[in-house]
Amino acid sequence: MVKFGYTILYVAEVEKAIEFYENAFGFARKFITPDQDYGELSTGETTISFASKKLASQNLSEGFLESSLEAKPFAIELGFITDDVGELVQKATSFGAVLVSEPKKKAWGQVVAYVRDPEGFLIEICTPVQQ
Template sequence: MKFGYTIIYVKNVLETVAFYEQAFGLSRRFIHESNLYAEMETGDTALTFAGEEAAELSGLAVAPNRKDNLSAGWEICLVCENVATAYSHAINNGATPLLPPEEKPWNQTVSYVKDLNGCLVEIASPVRK
């Protein structure tokens, strides 16, 4: 077994893709013609977005992610070399600041923002050994 991908259910897939391109510098890999599903270029494991109505079409119920709600009990982590620059760039492009970059005892710089849907995004450096 291996981890294949993460799907985040969102109110608007196209707006979310545009936000991740602008705030985090990710590139879109694929957008379905229905605009209810998209994949971002993130390496071996894809970050994907699906419209909330896609969950309903599958017979699933999901709690909506909203900017003003308490974030759900998960996060995604985007790894980069310059966390301070990436954190500032994300905030300047619509992310909500939560925790500024901080050096951790395990030799990693970590920060947190919320995306336009209220989802937690960790911006972190690789762990240095």
């Protein structure tokens, strides 16, 4: 059996990243290492984790592409489901998220918006998909 356990975002400052997600989305902090180079949030079934770019460099000796608001986002996103997309977009941008796309209703009825976090990672904020 395989279970999807977590996604790790490589960030400049783990504490700041965790504070953003706590404030903007209401997630609860699981823990941060004493060196503040790794931390996790409780987000439901799957954990969002953060590792410092320094720690990532130690694990990936050939380097990695760094996320940045100055560059286009990676071809991957975090998806957060809510009943009120507009309200959550407003809350996220009030804590430093950058608006990419206003909420739009899709042909299948789902409302979807996009923001980027302060490190440049792409976040989809959406209503549940109706079956």
